[in-house]
Amino acid sequence: MKAKITLKDIARELEVSISTVSKALKNSEEISRDTKEKVQAFAKLYNYKPNNIAISLKNKRTKNIGVVIPDIVHHFFTTVIRGIEKYANARGYNVIVCLSEESFDKEVINMEMLANGSIDGFIMSLSSETQQKGDYNHLKEVTEQGIPVVLFDRITHEIECDKVIIDDELGAYQATKKFIDQGKKKIALITTDDYLSVSKARTQGYWKALQESELEADESMILKMPSMEMDEEAIKTFLDNKEPDAVLCVNEIFAVCGMRFAQKKGLRIPDDVAFIGFTDGVLSKYANPSLSVVAQHGEKMGEESAKMLIYKVESEAEEETYQTKILEPTLVIRDSIAH
Amino acid sequence: MKAKITLKDIARELEVSISTVSKALKNSEEISRDTKEKVQAFAKLYNYKPNNIAISLKNKRTKNIGVVIPDIVHHFFTTVIRGIEKYANARGYNVIVCLSEESFDKEVINMEMLANGSIDGFIMSLSSETQQKGDYNHLKEVTEQGIPVVLFDRITHEIECDKVIIDDELGAYQATKKFIDQGKKKIALITTDDYLSVSKARTQGYWKALQESELEADESMILKMPSMEMDEEAIKTFLDNKEPDAVLCVNEIFAVCGMRFAQKKGLRIPDDVAFIGFTDGVLSKYANPSLSVVAQHGEKMGEESAKMLIYKVESEAEEETYQTKILEPTLVIRDSIAH
């Protein structure tokens, strides 16, 4: 086991000072050609690599960015991470991932762990519990310390920071409009409770589209699931009672379950009942029939978030201007609706 | 913006030395009750938190573990990460995730980025390109530096380190055996090229089960996909030609695609043709019919990996003994086979 070699080791071996070695390795003008070559050759030979921790301590930059998300076993977040990685890695940043698992406490703990020097900034999406409580003090503390934060997807307006979201209202609006244009009359919505910022926006888009049409917007055509957990029975009962001819769902799973019940009842998709979900994940692509969705462009979202964060981190001036980037959703048409 | 407060700040404010503050905060016996209370109260008031980077530099421990995996938009890896997070977080460790995206070069670069002090150890699964090349020098270098490494799932025997795998051969064997017991005669296998360690083991399990039975093991009943990429056409042609009555697939996606083609041809699942896949992901659960799979227990695998790594990291003695933990796969029976 060959231990790591340090500047000090090189200095001792070559009988020069540590500062000389440091400068020689950075090709400083101050050092003679002879010495530089000698040092650089030695360093290469012994595979010298500067210690990241020491550098971090010195210039108060870790080149790490902290990502705190509710869940990783969820296709959307996974694509966001990939986008973040892509952009960040290309610029020499590492990504530290922490999972809140939809828990407020874990979110707080994770942020505290990272906020003491481990990272240069945060990219995060709020846990459902946090959005429900409406308690954002942990975010406030961090921003007050001057640590840049970028919120994506599940955001709050109570914190001043950069944000990246898709236009959820527009996405739902377009999907609902699509149903209307195709002559659907009884359009249902399966969503979660309103405390999730995204669900709220999607519900609004759904309403808007209905109200613009001649169809009556009927509150009872909306099924609000109490949590993200699947409750197959609730969906089944709802579909049995309401018998919609089109269903918009705020995620893939609700939609796929809905389709399964419809098929079991002998309904044809999309003729008898059509489906559109949110999130363009594996489930939608490989469902049978394949599911039309409002694509959220997670990877793009991740890239944008990383871009905004790294810009803030690297800009010396601490401008107090924050922007919210709104990405356009896309309707991906597959076999669960007519086309 | 209130900047972070340091030991030095507290010392100056309270007119004591830095060492006194440090000891007082650690409740050292050396310090009088009066002083301790004073210091602790002050620290609490100004929300003092020690700087992680400084501590890391001092005791050469970062409390970070590096995870390098081929892909994150893949349910199996995602569950492994969750398992790692769970175990590591509970012990005060953070997880730095890097994606090789199946590329050898990215794997090398990522490891080099992390190996210079950023992490205490690695948990990784090899990229397909790395397994194909058979070049493991980057791993060798890291282990020679005394950095502990745990390999999981996609491993190599050329590196001496701890390993966690599931018994892929057994999983495939059990699945194939299940088909045989149910009276299936023409059992096909859809896999990838053998350079992936897991595919190789699964193919062996498939063979073994067939050879133990009276069924003839026919090489042509195996479809080897050149990569992890989906090639729907290849699967379709294969199924059309071979007309198997049972199909074992090395992942979910191949299986779900296979089922779709079968259904399009009017075949009944599982009566005319049954399917079993690998990986117990969302796809299997929500497929129609739901897919039976050999569950890989990713979360468990992640936990075990983290456990082994952290043990190595924290054990002072550098024992040169490495173990390979083999987890038992489980056959999850759903509607794609008879039961």
Next chain:
DNA sequence: ATTTTCAACGAAACCGTTTTCGTGTTAACA
């Protein structure tokens, strides 16, 4: 009265860098 002991604290080294500010030597200049 002198020595010993102990409690309570501070100085300084150390982790591995970077960077500023000397400093000594030599060559060029007046």
Next chain:
DNA sequence: TGTTAACACGAAAACGGTTTCGTTGAAAAT
């Protein structure tokens, strides 16, 4: 010959902690 400038390098502080090893003053023991 004395001054100056340039060159090549080293000493030391700094980043923010931890830890070892004094040091001090007062009480206890001799």
